Amino acid sequence: MQNKEHSFNGMWRQIVSIRGMGQVISVSIALIIMTIVFGIINPLFFSPDNTTNLLRQVVPIMIIGMGQSFVLITGGIDLSIGSVAGMSSMISATLMTAGHMNPWLAALITILACCVVGLFNGLLVSKAKLPAFIATLGTMIIARGIAQLVNGNMNTDGIPESAKVFKDLFYYGDTFGLYNPIWIGLILFIFFNFILSRTRTGRHTYAIGSNYEAAKLSGVNVILAESKVYIFSAFLAGIVGLMLTAQSGMGTMSAGNMYELNAVAASVIGGVSTMGGQGLLFGTVIGSFIWGVLNNGLQFAGAPLALRNLVIGVVVIISVLIDRVARSGKFDFRKVLKSKGVNISS
Amino acid sequence: MHVSDYLIELKGVSKVFPGVKALDKVSFLLKAGEVHALVGENGAGKSTLMKIISGIYNRDEGEYLIDGVNIGDLTPKKAQEHGIAIIHQELNMCQDLTVAENMFLGREKSKLGCVQQNEMNRAAKEILDKLKIDIEPDTVLRKLPVSKQQMVEIAKALSTNARILIMDEPTSALSDREIVELFDIIKHLKGNGCAIVYISHRLEELEHITDRISIFRDGRHIVTKDYKDTNLNEIISYMVGREIKEKFPTIECKRGQKLLEVKNLCSGIVNNVSFDLSQGEIVGFAGLIGAGRTELVRALFGAEDITSGEIYLKGKKLNIKTPKDAIVEGIVLGPEDRKKEGLCTKLSIRENIGLANLDQICSKVGIVNRRKENKLAEEAVEKLKIKTPSPEQVVNNLSGGNQQKIVVGKWLVRSAEVVIFDEPTRGIDVAAKVEIYNIMNELKRQGIGVIFVSSEMPEVMCMSDRILVMCNGRITGDLVSRETTQDEILRCATKYSH
Numbered sequence: 001m002q003n004k005e006h007s008f009n010g011m012w013r014q015i016v017s018i019r020g021m022g023q024v025i026s027v028s029i030a031l032i033i034m035t036i037v038f039g040i041i042n043p044l045f046f047s048p049d050n051t052t053n054l055l056r057q058v059v060p061i062m063i064i065g066m067g068q069s070f071v072l073i074t075g076g077i078d079l080s081i082g083s084v085a086g087m088s089s090m091i092s093a094t095l096m097t098a099g100h101m102n103p104w105l106a107a108l109i110t111i112l113a114c115c116v117v118g119l120f121n122g123l124l125v126s127k128a129k130l131p132a133f134i135a136t137l138g139t140m141i142i143a144r145g146i147a148q149l150v151n152g153n154m155n156t157d158g159i160p161e162s163a164k165v166f167k168d169l170f171y172y173g174d175t176f177g178l179y180n181p182i183w184i185g186l187i188l189f190i191f192f193n194f195i196l197s198r199t200r201t202g203r204h205t206y207a208i209g210s211n212y213e214a215a216k217l218s219g220v221n222v223i224l225a226e227s228k229v230y231i232f233s234a235f236l237a238g239i240v241g242l243m244l245t246a247q248s249g250m251g252t253m254s255a256g257n258m259y260e261l262n263a264v265a266a267s268v269i270g271g272v273s274t275m276g277g278q279g280l281l282f283g284t285v286i287g288s289f290i291w292g293v294l295n296n297g298l299q300f301a302g303a304p305l306a307l308r309n310l311v312i313g314v315v316v317i318i319s320v321l322i323d324r325v326a327r328s329g330k331f332d333f334r335k336v337l338k339s340k341g342v343n344i345s346s
Numbered sequence: 347m348h349v350s351d352y353l354i355e356l357k358g359v360s361k362v363f364p365g366v367k368a369l370d371k372v373s374f375l376l377k378a379g380e381v382h383a384l385v386g387e388n389g390a391g392k393s394t395l396m397k398i399i400s401g402i403y404n405r406d407e408g409e410y411l412i413d414g415v416n417i418g419d420l421t422p423k424k425a426q427e428h429g430i431a432i433i434h435q436e437l438n439m440c441q442d443l444t445v446a447e448n449m450f451l452g453r454e455k456s457k458l459g460c461v462q463q464n465e466m467n468r469a470a471k472e473i474l475d476k477l478k479i480d481i482e483p484d485t486v487l488r489k490l491p492v493s494k495q496q497m498v499e500i501a502k503a504l505s506t507n508a509r510i511l512i513m514d515e516p517t518s519a520l521s522d523r524e525i526v527e528l529f530d531i532i533k534h535l536k537g538n539g540c541a542i543v544y545i546s547h548r549l550e551e552l553e554h555i556t557d558r559i560s561i562f563r564d565g566r567h568i569v570t571k572d573y574k575d576t577n578l579n580e581i582i583s584y585m586v587g588r589e590i591k592e593k594f595p596t597i598e599c600k601r602g603q604k605l606l607e608v609k610n611l612c613s614g615i616v617n618n619v620s621f622d623l624s625q626g627e628i629v630g631f632a633g634l635i636g637a638g639r640t641e642l643v644r645a646l647f648g649a650e651d652i653t654s655g656e657i658y659l660k661g662k663k664l665n666i667k668t669p670k671d672a673i674v675e676g677i678v679l680g681p682e683d684r685k686k687e688g689l690c691t692k693l694s695i696r697e698n699i700g701l702a703n704l705d706q707i708c709s710k711v712g713i714v715n716r717r718k719e720n721k722l723a724e725e726a727v728e729k730l731k732i733k734t735p736s737p738e739q740v741v742n743n744l745s746g747g748n749q750q751k752i753v754v755g756k757w758l759v760r761s762a763e764v765v766i767f768d769e770p771t772r773g774i775d776v777a778a779k780v781e782i783y784n785i786m787n788e789l790k791r792q793g794i795g796v797i798f799v800s801s802e803m804p805e806v807m808c809m810s811d812r813i814l815v816m817c818n819g820r821i822t823g824d825l826v827s828r829e830t831t832q833d834e835i836l837r838c839a840t841k842y843s844h
Contacts (some may be wrong), residue, residue, distance in 0.1 A: 200461055217438055
């Protein structure tokens with residue numbers, strides 16, 4: 001060990017040794033390369049307008065992605081979040097229009113409703129022991145149904161002008177120069193990252209995904225721990241639903257369609273393993289940016305929607321493959337790095 | 347206040363599951379500072395008893411006293427609070443968490459919702475040091491070999507201030523050296539007043555640490571004795587209810603022609619392995635865990651990629667790339683982990699046997715002939731003396747010994763040339779072991795070449811004609827079993843160890 005360790009070097013080593021950081025670093029590098037490439041193809045990619053546009057597209061995916069990540073780490077999956085976002089949008093908008101309700105009260109009720117759905121998912125999976133895929137598939141359809149019922153199978157009217165503050169908070173306004181959705185995303189990231197990495201709840205989340213039986217026999221309340229992640233997921237989907245209402249100024253029954261798949265994509269690209277027990281929320285953030293950059297960048301390069309979907313699909317598959325190969329231990333990238341004196345754990 | 351000599355007292359405890367009385371008015375007394383061995387055949391009720399003691403099951407009748415106080419219903423968490431910890435046969439820990447995280451799982455120290463990682467690491471290191479276990483608390487569990495993971499489980503039990511430690515087959519995955527380390531830890535724990543319940547099928551190792559021994563049979567407590575007042579033969583006869591004349595039945599038969607020739611085989615850790623096998627010969631592979639024996643036999647069976655080398659069967663060069671190739675040539679394998687690799691546990695006996703013999707029971711277009719399948723299954727059950735009400739019984743419900751018979755038996759209804767057993771008697775009781783040995787002998791008599799991998803020295807020495815010792819992927823000894831000693835085998839097995 002060298003006597004004089006440059007302080008940056010020491011800090012770098014500490015960061016790099018966080019479990020799961022390996023893949024996060026590689027996707028971060030990939031993101032940087034991608035951004036540069038798209039910038040070269042069309043320098044307008046870097047314009048402030050497009051950057052804001054990009055960030056606005058990324059934030060909802062990032063927020064929903066974080067919720068999905070919690071669920072994935074426990075070894076489950078939440079297919080209902082897109083519909084829950086749509087349900088949230090419809091409920092809040094309906095309460096504000098037909099219900100003439102104060103937007104904040106409407107938002108509160110909406111979030112509570114979403115948490116109830118989350119709890120429902122949680123109990124189906126943890127108590128009734130339904131496979132997460134099936135349970136959340138059912139909830140997905142139910143939530144979409146609620147979204148349609150709430151306003152009598154119609155999209156809502158525009159939300160009243162008195163809700164301008166709401167619209168600004170959740171979409172249009174900016175604080176200290178940054179658009180509010182970005183702040184919301186940032187605050188939610190800090191909060192949920194803290195939960196995942198530094199609290200008991202987070203520890204139990206990893207434990208259940210890694211070995212459910214062991215967690216149970218160690219005295220972890222597995223039903224509570226497993227239900228929590230589905231509540232987080234639904235809560236975050238609810239927030240995104242509110243953002244959608246603010247953005248479009250109304251409730252659309254098809255809001256949030258397919259979001260769950262993008263959320264899975266963001267998580268998986270960011271290194272969250274579909275087999276559970278591994279993953280960092282920061283990875284999901286990077287993953288959602290990669291999704292956003294691909295989407296936006298390809299749009300800027302003139303690619304049609306179909307091609308964008310194709311590319312993103314391929315990237316997701318490659319990410320899962322990388323996860324599988326890394327987990328099987330057949331290819332030890334770490335050994336290569338170790339021989340060069342870099343020690344990355346995970 | 348009633349002061350008791352015993353940490354734990356069970357009196358008249360029974361437990362019934364649908365269709366089977368697992369425990370029938372058993373009693374069990376545990377003193378502080380003793381190592382109490384619990385032995386019995388599979389199905390004797392040891393596992394059920396342990397689960398009742400540790401709170402996983404609740405008893406149907408009888409008394410359960412801890413420190414002289416009657417306990418009602420128990421949960422794993424409450425049992426933990428009473429100081430009871432159980433280390434299961436199959437490791438039950440989260441592979442993706444670190445050592446310290448696993449040790450404190452469910453009891454994380456947290457301040458204001460924030461987990462005190464450094465504090466837990468420190469506490470973990472303290473316990474590991476006390477037990478002289480050389481592991482860093484922030485190592486991810488997946489990185490540690492099974493033996494070290496087992497030590498972590500013990501450390502975890504101790505971190506809960508366990509006074510009663512239940513160990514279920516703790517040595518089944520350990521090398522001899524690691525077993526010595528484990529016994530040192532047990533003696534240390536004894537010295538601190540800890541009581542240890544030690545369940546094992548490996549009766550020979552009990553003499554090193556046991557104070558008292560309890561024997562169970564068919565759900566009933568037969569007897570408890572001080573270990574020094576009894577001997578191995580008496581224990582076995584209590585376990586089985588009859589005397590077993592021969593622990594290792596052997597037969598003499600003329601060795602036939604050269605059957606299998608392996609030349610310079612390389613596959614993963616297997617490094618330039620060459621050996622021969624003749625007809626009617628049993629070759630045992632000895633060596634430490636990680637020596638490459640399982641990898642070698644898997645390569646012979648086509649389950650691992652062969653990077654170089656040749657295999658000849660009866661003079662013909664074989665090209666084995668998948669298990670199917672091996673099976674077609676007549677080389678079959680009973681794998682090491684019977685539940686994960688050898689059986690479809692949710693399927694019936696009939697289906698498991700049928701699966702290995704589909705080519706015999708299916709028509710050309712692939713339709714299964716149920717009559718042929720049934721007949722095959724009945725044949726196997728009879729030939730192998732599998733204890734089951736019918737071939738429709740789901741394999742998971744069978745005892746370890748019977749499961750093992752199917753793992754191997756499913757191949758025996760085809761004509762095989764070379765039969766490979768990987769740890770054929772792991773985790774099964776004395777009587778069932780003898781039946782497996784008889785099967786091996788029967789194959790030998792029929793002129794089939796038998797290879798078996800085993801970590802139990804007496805088994806290897808008594809059952810094989812020749813012993814091949816491996817170390818670090820290479821063959822370090824080709825010994826005639828009648829003429830060699832345990833020391834010589836061990837020397838070969840540690841030739842390249844550091």
